[in-house]
Each structure stands twice: as C-alpha cells, then as structure tokens.
Amino acid sequence: MLPFATEFPVKQSNNKAAFAAEVFAWLRGMRHSQILAASSERELDGENVFLTAKGGEELRMRELRRGDDWDAIGFRHDMPDEQGRIWRTEAVLKRSLEQSGDDVVRLRTQCLAARPGAVLQSPKKPYLIKGLLKGSWGGIDGQIEVCDEPLWLEDSAEDLDLAEAIISGTGSQWLPIVYISAIGFEEWRLSENEIEKLAYDLGGVAHVVVEPSRTFSFKLRDVSDGKNIYGAR
Template sequence: MITFSTAFYVTKELTKEKLIELAFEWINGSPHYGFNDINWNGEDLYEQKCEKQKFSLIQSNDKKILAIRLENIDDDNILWTNDFVYEECDVNNMLLVRLAHDAVDKESVVPRRYNRPRLMKTILKLGYGAEDNNLLISDREILITENNLELAENIINGKSKYLLPVVYVTKRFMDNDTILNTKELAKDLAGTAHVVVEENTEVTTKLKELTNGINPFNGAVHIYYSDKVGTRVIPDEFSKANAFRFKIVNAVCRRLSLVKVKDKYTWGTIRYQKLLERYRHDEKKNQELDDLHEEILKLKEKEYNELVEGMREELDEKETEINELRSKVESYEYALKNIKKEQEGNVMFNCREEEFFEGEIKDMILKLLLIEKTKMDDDPNQIGWRKYHVLQALLQDNEIIGTGEKLKTELKEILSKVDRITAQDRKKLKELGFVRKEHKHNKLYFHGDGRYFIPIGKTPSDFRAADNAASTAINTIIC
C-alpha cells in the first residue's frame, strides 16, 4: 500500500552519480541493513540481497531515468519499499519518492505512523531542491510581507502554477500569532509542499481586497493543490500545536499518495523495459523483428499491386507468406511475454527446431510428460518417487495451450473428405501453414519444411483412403 508519494524538482548539481553516492552512504552507513558495503560498477541493472533487505538499481534505455529501490522487512514483519526515480530534464531534474508498506503475513500489524525516507531528507538538507516556478523547494518556510503581496495574491487566485502543493498559513486576529510551529511544519513537508506564512494580520487585511475576500484568515490554513482542488483547515479552540500540525501534514501526504504516477516513473515499467531490452539484445531478436516488419509492409504493397493487375493465384501465395510472417511475429511476442513472468523455479531448454505455431514445442513436451506420469499413476511404489513428484509439479504449474489441437481438428476436417478438395480448402491449408514448393500441386509442405508434407489427391478416386491419409498427416505433423 502506498503510504507516501511526492515528486519535486532538484538542481543540476544532483547528478545520477551523486544520487547513487548519497544512496550508498545512506545504506552502507545504517546499522539496520545487512549489506556488506554495496557498490555499483555502472551496469544498467544491479541488485544486491541480504537476509531481510534487497537493493536494486535500474537505468532506463535512454539513460535519462535512474530508479533506486530499497526493500526492508522490519522487526514487526512489515515490508517497507522505498522508491526513488530520478529523471534528467532540460531545466531542472526531477525526483519522485514513494514509500509503501505491506504485511508479510496475517499476524503482521501494519502501523499508521511512518518516517519519510532518510535519503529524501538528506537531499533537501544539502540544498539540492530547485525552483518550483518562483518558490524554492526546501525545508524552510516562505514569509509573506507587504513587499511580496503579489506572490500571495497569485497563489490564492490560482494565477501561479506549482508542481508541489502550497500550504498557506495565516495569523489569528486576537494575538497576531498562530498555534503552529511553522518552522517544524516546513521541515515535515520538505519536498512535499511549500509552506507559506503571512507575517501578520495586516497582510491578511490587504489580501482581502486583492483577492475579493477569498483568502484564508484568522489562523486558518489553506492547502492549494496543483489541480486547484483546495482544502481549508481551521483550528478549533481546543487544538494543540502538534496535533494541528500533524493534521495538516497527514492531509497533504494522504492526498499526494492517491495521485496516479506516470507510467514512465513506475518501478515496474522501468524494470520491464530494461528486461525487454536485455532479452532483445541477448537473443538478437530486435533487428529481426524490425526486418520482419519491413518485409510485411513490402509484401502488403506488392499484394495491392498484384490485386490491381488481377494476379489472383500469386496473390494467394503472398497471403500465405504474410500469414507465416505474422505467425513468426506472434511467436516472438509470445516469447517476449514470457520474460515478464520472472518466476523462480523456471526450467529452460535449448531447442534448434523452429516453433511452427505458438506453444508447439512446450505442448509437445507436456503431453509426453503426461503420458509418462499416467503410466505411474496406478503404481503405489512409483507415486512416491522423486521422478513422479517432479512430473506432477511440471504438469500442475504449466498449462497446455492447445493450438496444436485446433490445427489438428481443422486439418482432419479438410483431409478426411471423400470428394475432391476445393480451392477454398486449399486456401485454408495455406492459412494453416502449408505451402506448395516448385508448383507441385499434389504436395503441400508444413511451413515449407521438406521433412513434413501431405499428399493432395488429383481425382476423387484418390480419396478412398482419405481417413488413413488424414491420420498419417496429422501424426507426422502434430504431437
């Protein structure tokens, strides 16, 4: 559950290298973490684990975004996740900070209180906060006097836009003071909101004229959010300083924790993009996918020209080639999709055979494993073997996709006909992946592979043994 979230501008002096240096000082210097002096050699994806903590660092593909995550399980069995996402921008850089906590088990009690990430406090204490429009992001309050009334007027009337909310504090008429410790309030909200404080009630009176009476007054605090949805908090006669301060801080933090973060700043998106890039690089698929895309576009253009010229037969062949290319693209997409799972315990095998349709080889292996397991089911001795347990686990955790069964059904429906196969049937066979080589009209090859072909009869008499021919073809091609 997201407990705390904010995003603010930082100066150019806070580089990625400096941020990582501060992060390592924070983690290596803490007695609460069990890392042995973690360090980074510049790799785009870096992780370190110990008993109850995990540190991760990721750079985006364009090197402009750096994401840091620290996960820590405390003594109450609560998982705390600290996220820092840094982006290099044209004027000022951006830093997004999020804190989440979750119960590890049912007995864990999730606390309501929390502390802002120490790294965030350090960054602001060292003066790396940048200008947010005309307000400096820091841990200090901003005073409104008669000399800068225009600043207050623009805030109250919504003329100035800020990334962070503005907490506007007024003085009471009875004593020209406020029960709030505004200096502590500014420290509590550093990097989360600007704290703006009126010097005295004379400022309040003058702003009433400048804002047509919509300004807060008499000790009230108004929170101006970037979406212009504001909240006014008024202390009652029994309010105490700390309680009132915490009420304001909680109102701001609770509101910001509900704001949706752009996808490019989320840890999951950055990590997925990096893993996808690594997969494409390792498997050298990226260029192949681009080439396939260009080839499909060229085939589509040629298809249109042939249609205009009336070359019907050649057009059908090109449609088949396009379907084959689409099948390859779907196969690559299927492989890329599996990268996102990242499940522990995966078993991977290399296979030189090209997969002709989605899930073909995996389904084939699972079916063979099912046959082997079924042989053991009725033997009370064998069901206690490790071999049986592994087979059982593999079959439970992996689902048979079943694309081959659909192909089998459609192929049997066509090949089992006792009369001549029609032109529509031939077109359907091409869509299923069967192609003709060297204009041999009586033979179709599965995905152009010379090892797998089916004979197509020329006359109705050739189909007296149609069922046997269909069975032979299906057994040759499909497991």
C-alpha cells in the first residue's frame, strides 16, 4: 500500500519546542490516542524521547545537533488498531543552512500490517499539516506561499509574470501547482466554493492558482509564446 508523503518549506524557527508543541497538539486531538495522558513535560523535553501507552501506541522523538545548536527534529508515532494494522506517521523539521532560507518539513504516513491477513488501507493526509498551516508555518515555495487557500491572480503585470513562471514550470520548487483557467471574467468550470475546498483539501500537498479571466489567458499565451511545461502550443 502506497504511503502518503509530502514536503514543503516552512518559516524559519529558532525554537525547536514550537514544532514539538504542534506535534503534541495533534496527538491530543487524535481520537483514541493515550500517549500523552500520563506524560509530564519533563519526559517530553530532551534529545531522545520514547513513550509508550496501552495497546502498543508509541511515540519516538529525536533531535539532531550541529555543534551547540539543533539542526533537525523529528518524530515517529505508531498507532495500532483492532484490525491488526499500525498507522505510522513520521515527520522531520530540517533547519535551513542559509540565514535567509526557509526550513523544510517532511511528512509521511503509512498503513502497515501488524499481523498476517491484515487489510491495509491508503492513509489520509495527517491533520498535523493542517495544524502547521493554521499556525502560519507555511514558507515560500518558489514564488508561492504554502497555505490552504487558493491564490487568486489579478489582471496585473506582476501576476502575469507569475503565471508565466507557473506555465514554464519554474513557479515552485517543492509542491505541484493546480492551475485553474478561466472561461470568462471571474468564471471557471468550478464554483468559487469548490475552488476554495480544493485548496483547503490540498493544503501542504499542492498549490491552487486561479486566473482572473479569459482575457488574462490570452495575455499569458502571448507572453509565453503559446508554450507550456507539456511542450504544447
């Protein structure tokens, strides 16, 4: 069964505890999780954390240091279920080596068999991603901010340049882009509510960019010489 995985830039953070706090908030909101029920703050503070709970639930956290400072922090959470499966979520926050660069967070969720014959399912996007985006962690991916809202382009020279970069495949470095073309002035095949829901569902997985009008499409065709990343005209 294929895992769910994504990675995207986040704003620089000198406080490793902020990422750990997001992880703990996610776990406290998880149904049936008991891993933090009897844990003190002291048990959760350290370079190596290993907690267990009834039923086989486990949480491991590790810190990688570079000299006197931390370079990365990560965790692995295992949640067994009654169907003989283990739902494993892993994430790593890697600090940027550049003073002005963004950090990067990488996440993966898997459904693993704990016993023979277990029926595996495809994992969904962990709510931890939503928590990070709600907490304004999203960094700048190329020329687009990582968030769970659509980017509504305006009929301006600046946004036309951005659309050209997107069409040429240079608009982002980490996440793919869902580009929604207009069929009229502020008119699309999808309703505004559907576009907003799409961006909400794809937050942390892909950007959703919406062009303003059909006239904008013609301008984009002209400035890009009719080319796009698929090589068609």
